[in-house]
Amino acid sequence: MSEGSKPQYLSKSRFVAGWQCPALLWRKVHEPDAPELVPDKALQDRFDQGVHVGEVAQTRFPDGVLIDVPYWDFEGRVAATESALEDGAPAIFEASFLADDVFVAVDVLERTDEGFNLIEVKSSTSQKDEHIPDAAIQVHVARESGIDVDRAEIMHLSKEHRCPNIGDLFQRTDVTNPVEGLLPLIPEEINKQLEVIRGPLPEVDLGFHCFEPRRCPFINRCWPEVENHISTLYNAGPKKAWQYILEGINTIADIPADRRLPAPARRQVRSLEEGRMIVEPGLAAAIILHRFGVGLMLWLIVHPVFGGRAAWLTLFAMAAATIAGFEFSEWLLPLADDAFISAVQGVIVGTIIHGLVHRGHVDRHAD
Numbered sequence: 340m341s342e343g344s345k346p347q348y349l350s351k352s353r354f355v356a357g358w359q360c361p362a363l364l365w366r367k368v369h370e371p372d373a374p375e376l377v378p379d380k381a382l383q384d385r386f387d388q389g390v391h392v393g394e395v396a397q398t399r400f401p402d403g404v405l406i407d408v409p410y411w412d413f414e415g416r417v418a419a420t421e422s423a424l425e426d427g428a429p430a431i432f433e434a435s436f437l438a439d440d441v442f443v444a445v446d447v448l449e450r451t452d453e454g455f456n457l458i459e460v461k462s463s464t465s466q467k468d469e470h471i472p473d474a475a476i477q478v479h480v481a482r483e484s485g486i487d488v489d490r491a492e493i494m495h496l497s498k499e500h501r502c503p504n505i506g507d508l509f510q511r512t513d514v515t516n517p518v519e520g521l522l523p524l525i526p527e528e529i530n531k532q533l534e535v536i537r538g539p540l541p542e543v544d545l546g547f548h549c550f551e552p553r554r555c556p557f558i559n560r561c562w563p564e565v566e567n568h569i570s571t572l573y574n575a576g577p578k579k580a581w582q583y584i585l586e587g588i589n590t591i592a593d594i595p596a597d598r599r600l601p602a603p604a605r606r607q608v609r610s611l612e613e614g615r616m617i618v619e620p621g622l623a624a625a626i627i628l629h630r631f632g633v634g635l636m637l638w639l640i641v642h643p644v645f646g647g648r649a650a651w652l653t654l655f656a657m658a659a660a661t662i663a664g665f666e667f668s669e670w671l672l673p674l675a676d677d678a679f680i681s682a683v684q685g686v687i688v689g690t691i692i693h694g695l696v697h698r699g700h701v702d703r704h705a706d
């Protein structure tokens with residue numbers, strides 16, 4: 340049986356979703372195939388990165404035992420964990436416990452002289468507040484299963500690490516105190532969340548929780564479609580957008596005229612008011628200034644290897660491409676998605692680097 344067909348249980352990912360919003364939890368449980376839940380390329384890459392980080396983290400615990408039982412086989416995983424505990428494993432990866440109708444698989448359960456250290460592995464470069472409920476539900480279920488958890492840690496990537504191998508890749512942050520502070524709330528929260536998944540879709544007010552700690556994938560379903568919603572204002576992140584909404588400013592048109600805004604946001608407001616694209620007079624000069632540096636670099640790369648004619652041709656091509664981009668961007672951009680634009684930029688940057696790195700190669704052949 341897959342997790343999607345076990346609506347009566349909570350898991351740590353479901354608990355974290357329910358901590359953010361009951362409606363998000365309900366949809367994740369009852370609509371596991373919703374298109375909003377299909378990860379896009381960027382999210383899938385983050386998932387894959389997280390899995391890889393987890394695998395590397397396991398190498399930090401010699402003689403650790405992996406609970407290598409299919410995820411959906413809750414009972415089999417719990418039994419394998421009990422067996423590893425009885426065998427005295429120094430560390431158990433994916434240690435699995437089921438209590439209060441909540442199933443958790445702990446990234447690393449490390450045996451210590453005092454008891455057990457429960458470690459949640461994250462691919463972030465710091466410990467964040469959102470990690471605390473995640474760790475707390477695991478500590479609760481592990482303790483309910485008879486495990487003497489005396490410490491909780493988040494093991495995340497270290498900002499001090501330098502490629503290829505300078506400094507430790509991981510940093511371990513003790514979160515025992517905030518987790519202990521949250522634990523008294525966990526039983527009631529579990530009951531609330533179990534009621535949610537066993538009942539109809541709950542009605543939930545929209546709010547800041549729709550954006551934090553993660554942007555909810557169901558925003559387009561819950562939020563009314565409002566033209567020029569305030570969240571589309573330049574540089575208005577979730578926090579700022581929500582502050583505007585609390586002030587009754589739901590669209591860009593609602594912004595009071597005397598409100599101080601950054602220049603691009605002010606231009607956006609003017610553009611909507613006047614119903615036209617606004618091109619500031621300084622834009623052309625700014626583009627030329629920016630292109631001057633790029634052009635100089637191209638000249639320095641191309642001229643010594645291919646000569647003056649090729650260098651002038653390269654600069655001419657860059658100028659033509661800049662003018663074409665300026666003139667036709669409105670028409671061209673809708674034809675290309677982000678991945679295509681990134682690929683084109685990659686080809687250009689790759690070509691420049693290739694020109695730099697292979698200069699000696701060309702010279703050798705010339706000899």
Ligand code: SF4
Pocket residue numbers: 359360361362363543544545546548549550555556557558559561562
């Ligand atoms: S958009 Fe907001 S209210 Fe709707 S499910 Fe997501 S978090 Fe809940």
